[in-house]
């Protein structure tokens with residue numbers, strides 16, 4: 001494995017990446033770090049105002065950053081074709097980062113729809129815009145390893161964990177189906193440990209957990225998955241200290257994450273629910 005300096009990733013001029021949820025949290029820092037390396041970054045987000053705020057914050061650090069906003073609501077499946085049609089750039093990577101934990105009625109359906117089905121369908125819709133060797137980088141979570149699809153509890157955190165497991169299984173299955181696909185997770189990344197980026201984020205005072213890290217560091221694995229030429233399809237990257245914090249390192253894919261039969265079942269269900277097949281769409285493009 002080669003060394004990797006999270007503060008000095010390789011130059012990325014001439015490369016273009018779409019980051020879903022690039023307006024806030026970890027996605028903001030993925031966008032900031034990719035733009036800082038010279039990549040053109042498209043922020044896929046729901047709110048034009050929040051996208052503009054993120055672009056202002058990034059440009060305050062990288063004045064010549066090449067940035068744009070793609071309107072994107074992952075919870076609105078029919079709108080994803082329209083979002084993809086608005087893209088006027090060729091993508092070398094898409095970072096499937098946006099995520100939520102829905103606490104209202106039907107948390108399972110809503111959370112699964114936004115986190116997993118939205119990204120599943122978006123990947124298919126983006127096919128004509130992804131370059132031949134483009135990387136699909138899926139952001140999962142360490143909580144996915146203990147998720148259980150058989151359980152039906154409407155508990156928000158368990159619902160969230162199942163949606164993250166579905167996303168990670170998707171990322172690995174996409175790689176098995178011949179597309180360059182890498183999975184990453186940010187460890188534990190807290191706003192309270194995240195440096196301020198006005199007007200996007202102001203660091204609150206108070207609560208600290210030394211085992212965890214800020215969202216700036218939470219972005220490192222995804223950035224490495226986009227830019228490191230030695231990263232390979234099918235790999236899993238996460239923070240090196242207990243999978244919770246630190247520099248990105250390669251993790252083994254095992255346990256439920258390596259369950260290929262389960263991944264195939266989730267894939268088939270996702271095709272049924274979205275009406276699209278990202279692997280077929282991406283392979284048609286090649």
Ligand SMILES: NC(=O)c1ccc[n+]([C@@H]2O[C@H](COP(=O)([O-])OP(=O)(O)OC[C@H]3O[C@@H](n4cnc5c(N)ncnc54)[C@H](OP(=O)(O)O)[C@@H]3O)[C@@H](O)[C@H]2O)c1
Pocket residue numbers: 020021022023024025026027044045046047050072073074075076096097098099100114139140141142164185186187188189190215218
């Ligand atoms: N933070 C952690 O410790 C942690 C740990 C494990 C995994 N993760 C994963 O890392 C990713 C980022 O987490 P985070 O902590 O940065 O979350 P965050 O600060 O809450 O940001 C979430 C992002 O997702 C966007 N989003 C939510 N619903 C969306 C929708 N329907 N369509 C488009 N965008 C939508 C939000 O946009 P709006 O501004 O429009 O709401 C926001 O940009 C998520 O996938 C999460 O599951 C995080």
